[in-house]
Amino acid sequence: MEDANLNRQPGDATAAASGSPATRIPRATLHDELVGGLRDLIVEGELTPGTRVPERELCTRFGVSRTPLREALKVLASEGLLALLPNRGAQVTGLTTADIDEMFPVMGALEALAGELACARITDEEIAEIRALHYNMVLQYTRRELPEYFRLNQSIHKRILEIAGNATLTRMYAGLAGRARRARYVANMTKARWDQAVEEHEAILDALAQRDGPRLARILKMHLQNKCETVKESLLAESATAPKTDR
Amino acid sequence: MEDANLNRQPGDATAAASGSPATRIPRATLHDELVGGLRDLIVEGELTPGTRVPERELCTRFGVSRTPLREALKVLASEGLLALLPNRGAQVTGLTTADIDEMFPVMGALEALAGELACARITDEEIAEIRALHYNMVLQYTRRELPEYFRLNQSIHKRILEIAGNATLTRMYAGLAGRARRARYVANMTKARWDQAVEEHEAILDALAQRDGPRLARILKMHLQNKCETVKESLLAESATAPKTDR
DNA sequence: CGATTTACTTCTGCATGCAAAATGTTATTG
DNA sequence: CAATAACATTTTGCATGCAGAAGTAAATCG
Numbered sequence: 374m375e376d377a378n379l380n381r382q383p384g385d386a387t388a389a390a391s392g393s394p395a396t397r398i399p400r401a402t403l404h405d406e407l408v409g410g411l412r413d414l415i416v417e418g419e420l421t422p423g424t425r426v427p428e429r430e431l432c433t434r435f436g437v438s439r440t441p442l443r444e445a446l447k448v449l450a451s452e453g454l455l456a457l458l459p460n461r462g463a464q465v466t467g468l469t470t471a472d473i474d475e476m477f478p479v480m481g482a483l484e485a486l487a488g489e490l491a492c493a494r495i496t497d498e499e500i501a502e503i504r505a506l507h508y509n510m511v512l513q514y515t516r517r518e519l520p521e522y523f524r525l526n527q528s529i530h531k532r533i534l535e536i537a538g539n540a541t542l543t544r545m546y547a548g549l550a551g552r553a554r555r556a557r558y559v560a561n562m563t564k565a566r567w568d569q570a571v572e573e574h575e576a577i578l579d580a581l582a583q584r585d586g587p588r589l590a591r592i593l594k595m596h597l598q599n600k601c602e603t604v605k606e607s608l609l610a611e612s613a614t615a616p617k618t619d620r
Numbered sequence: 621m622e623d624a625n626l627n628r629q630p631g632d633a634t635a636a637a638s639g640s641p642a643t644r645i646p647r648a649t650l651h652d653e654l655v656g657g658l659r660d661l662i663v664e665g666e667l668t669p670g671t672r673v674p675e676r677e678l679c680t681r682f683g684v685s686r687t688p689l690r691e692a693l694k695v696l697a698s699e700g701l702l703a704l705l706p707n708r709g710a711q712v713t714g715l716t717t718a719d720i721d722e723m724f725p726v727m728g729a730l731e732a733l734a735g736e737l738a739c740a741r742i743t744d745e746e747i748a749e750i751r752a753l754h755y756n757m758v759l760q761y762t763r764r765e766l767p768e769y770f771r772l773n774q775s776i777h778k779r780i781l782e783i784a785g786n787a788t789l790t791r792m793y794a795g796l797a798g799r800a801r802r803a804r805y806v807a808n809m810t811k812a813r814w815d816q817a818v819e820e821h822e823a824i825l826d827a828l829a830q831r832d833g834p835r836l837a838r839i840l841k842m843h844l845q846n847k848c849e850t851v852k853e854s855l856l857a858e859s860a861t862a863p864k865t866d867r
Numbered sequence: 868c869g870a871t872t873t874a875c876t877t878c879t880g881c882a883t884g885c886a887a888a889a890t891g892t893t894a895t896t897g
Numbered sequence: 898c899a900a901t902a903a904c905a906t907t908t909t910g911c912a913t914g915c916a917g918a919a920g921t922a923a924a925t926c927g
Binding site: 401402404408440443444445447448451452453457459472475476478479481482483485486490539540541542544545548549 | 648649651655687690691692694695698699700704706719722723725726728729730732733737786787788789791792795796
Binding site for chain 3: 649650651684685686687688707708
């Protein structure tokens, strides 16, 4: 139906200028495309927190006019990824440790709920699926393949959310996780933290396999608490090496 | 029906500075004003679910052009209050019992977290404040003053959220509560449900006063479960009397 | 010289314009 | 007379235009 290339009619649609990681997933509508594309730019860190969002530049980048782009900015602002300064445009919000301290307890509560719901609904096949993901993840852990480990880790959490079968829950969690992901803490995770995370994931798998909802909820809540600490450590370490202006 | 024309004047639009604690605060920017105004129209039920949102009409109503109005529509769509149909504009989303079944467990998890956090932070003065709200609410209950009861009820829940001191949590909860409020179940609440709610609120006050976080969490979770049933009953009753077009 | 004022250049926020799609209405056909 | 076709009208989605605010560079003054 639509080209991944977003060329609009008038003459000036300057396609991808400098090397951008690009957005490969074409959404249904231009609006969704822009929201997704911009969100990626923010999460990937291509737009620096604290700096003004270059509206015109992004227009040429995506090959659209300001109207749809600004619509996307408003949406992202409502998600908390941007801050709208009156007469001063949009600004990427930074992640402070205070933000992390707020977000992770909420994510913990949501994941705990997801765990409980999932235990009540999970099929044997799904348990097997999670188990496969888990041991693949453990494999990457032993190989010290951080990126792949991280990807599988995410998959497991995402799959539990899906199994919980609550779209609202999934959406709320995704919103928070999207914001939290900006911290990109993986790079700074210590060995001890990594060991701990894997251990907790063993317990998660176990509780799931036994369909012990309350236990899984407790484990997940704790798991998120530890993740919170990991992210904060990473954030502090990063701000120590690269003292950027945040917010 | 009243006109909500917001006249804009350049240079004058800056916020009403000197901190006046007015109950009705006009939002700082036009964008926020529109988002809030439209959200009210939806929650109040003035825009019927399932029907197309009359873009042009709303423009004249609010006295703005389509650009800022459409920006607001996109935001409300991202909140789930509207659905965007490609080339067919926006449509107010209806609340099905399935939606309710999804939303209330999430709200329960969030309120439970809020209760735990609040117990750890609440001051004696705040306990006294909640107690005052509570017994005022009970008074309205004995008077069968449903609207005022409902308002105070909301105040208590909101206050607990505030005391929890987690802005992210408050925002997420507010988003869900805003959507749920469209059910306007108050009118259809049975006496039994009302009695039960007041009883549970006694327990809430008690747990708060004792700063028993885990207990408060349990109570709130249960409280929300019951609220979920109440809302669904009301929704079914309403759809039986007024069988409108769904979605 | 540093600080302020002034002139100029973006940039933001909103209004308007326009082509394509959707919708509504009348005409036509079997 | 139901169904379809042809046309007119409205609506949507995006581009563009424009006044005013914010930012920037030059000029003036102490």
